[in-house]
Amino acid sequence: xxxxxxxxxxxxxHGIVGGQIGVGAGLAFAEQYRGxxxxxxxxxxxxxxxxxxxxxxxNLAMLWNLPVVFICExxxxxxxxxxxxxxxxxxxxxxxxxxxxxxxSVDGMNPETVHEAVSRAVxxxxxxxxxTLLEIKTYRYKGHSISDPGKYRTKExxxxxxxxxxILLTLHTIKEKGIATDxxxxxxxxxxxxxxxxxxxxxxxxxxxxxxxxxKDVYADPNYEFIVD
Ligand SMILES: Cc1ncc(C[n+]2csc(CCOP(=O)(O)OP(=O)(O)O)c2C)c(N)n1
Ligand SMILES: [Mg+2]
Numbered sequence: 001x002x003x004x005x006x007x008x009x010x011x012x013x014h015g016i017v018g019g020q021i022g023v024g025a026g027l028a029f030a031e032q033y034r035g036x037x038x039x040x041x042x043x044x045x046x047x048x049x050x051x052x053x054x055x056x057x058x059n060l061a062m063l064w065n066l067p068v069v070f071i072c073e074x075x076x077x078x079x080x081x082x083x084x085x086x087x088x089x090x091x092x093x094x095x096x097x098x099x100x101x102x103x104x105s106v107d108g109m110n111p112e113t114v115h116e117a118v119s120r121a122v123x124x125x126x127x128x129x130x131x132t133l134l135e136i137k138t139y140r141y142k143g144h145s146i147s148d149p150g151k152y153r154t155k156e157x158x159x160x161x162x163x164x165x166x167i168l169l170t171l172h173t174i175k176e177k178g179i180a181t182d183x184x185x186x187x188x189x190x191x192x193x194x195x196x197x198x199x200x201x202x203x204x205x206x207x208x209x210x211x212x213x214x215x216k217d218v219y220a221d222p223n224y225e226f227i228v229d
Contacts, residue, residue, distance in 0.1 A: 009038075017078075018051030020044055021070065025057045028068035028131075039125040040068040041118070047078020049092050058099040058131070067125040069118065070133045073108065079144040080152045093135035101131055108138030109164045112173075 001013035011027060014020040024042025031038040048054070049072050061068055072092050076083055083090055096103030102124070106117040114136060121132035139161035143150040150158075174180050180188075 018044060018048040018053050021048065021051070021057045022053045024070070025061045025066055025068055028061070028066040029064065031067055032064070037126050038067065039122045040066075041071055041122075042068055043071045043073060045078060046072060046074040046076065046083050046092060047081070047086070048072075049074075049095065050078070050086050054095065055098075058096070058101060058133075061131040062099045062101050065128065065130040067128075068131045069121040069125060070131060071118070072133065072135045073138055074135050075138050075140045077140070077144070077152070080148060080150075082152065091135065093133055096133035101133055103133040103135070105135045105137065108136035109161070109166050109169070111166050111170050 001015060004010065004012040011023065012020075014023070021042060021044055024040050028040040028042075031040065044054075058070070060066075061070075074083065074092050078086065083092075089095065091105060093103035093105045102121075104117055104121075107113045117134055117136075121134055124130070124132055139158075141158065141162060142148075171185065174185070175182070
């Protein structure tokens with residue numbers, strides 16, 4: 001949630017569910033204003049799709065023909081609440097209809113299908129064709145957080161999605177097409193493990209930050225003083 005890199009054009013996760021929908025359109029407005037051909041990919045969940053900000057944002061994004069692709073990752077649950085319990089509209093891509101925005105439902109368990117759908121929407125935005133809503137149908141295997149045992153769903157449902165795992169599907173394609181061997185894939189896994197282990201070691205061996213740093217980079221005013229008792 002707290003990753004952010006202006007340099008890499010990655011504008012963060014957002015603690016306010018749905019807040020990023022308005023921010024994404026704002027970033028698209030900035031790109032359009034500056035005359036670049038950049039396109040914003042704005043990600044949010046099925047729970048976020050129920051927030052009012054979505055409707056105001058879709059309206060202005062269409063009115064101003066903004067270069068943005070709205071990508072709703074519909075994993076069927078907002079924390080532990082199933083989409084059936086939050087609306088009678090279960091196909092989230094249909095929310096685009098009210099704004100005459102193109103909307104598509106995409107099989108999120110198939111990376112190639114996702115790639116094609118996103119490429120099409122980006123091309124449209126880049127050719128000044130305006131926004132698209134993509135509903136990427138997917139699933140999350142774990143709970144929303146470590147305090148969520150996921151008791152609101154059946155084992156069968158979970159197992160069905162795991163059997164269609166997109167990472168396993170991609171591995172299968174890579175091997176089938178001879179793009180990489182088992183040894184090369186194992187070497188990639190090892191390299192990733194090493195990076196993660198080094199990061200954990202760095203975190204564990206680093207000193208705790210001083211309490212006076214708690215508001216550092218939170219407020220724009222560099223003279224803001226936070227007093228710690
Ligand atoms: C405005 C707001 N309301 C409520 C919350 C608490 N909350 C955190 S995540 C979440 C569910 C979001 O659902 P979804 O977008 O489907 O994300 P997922 O649970 O699939 O990660 C809620 C209600 C919040 N962070 N912000
Ligand atoms: Mg969700």
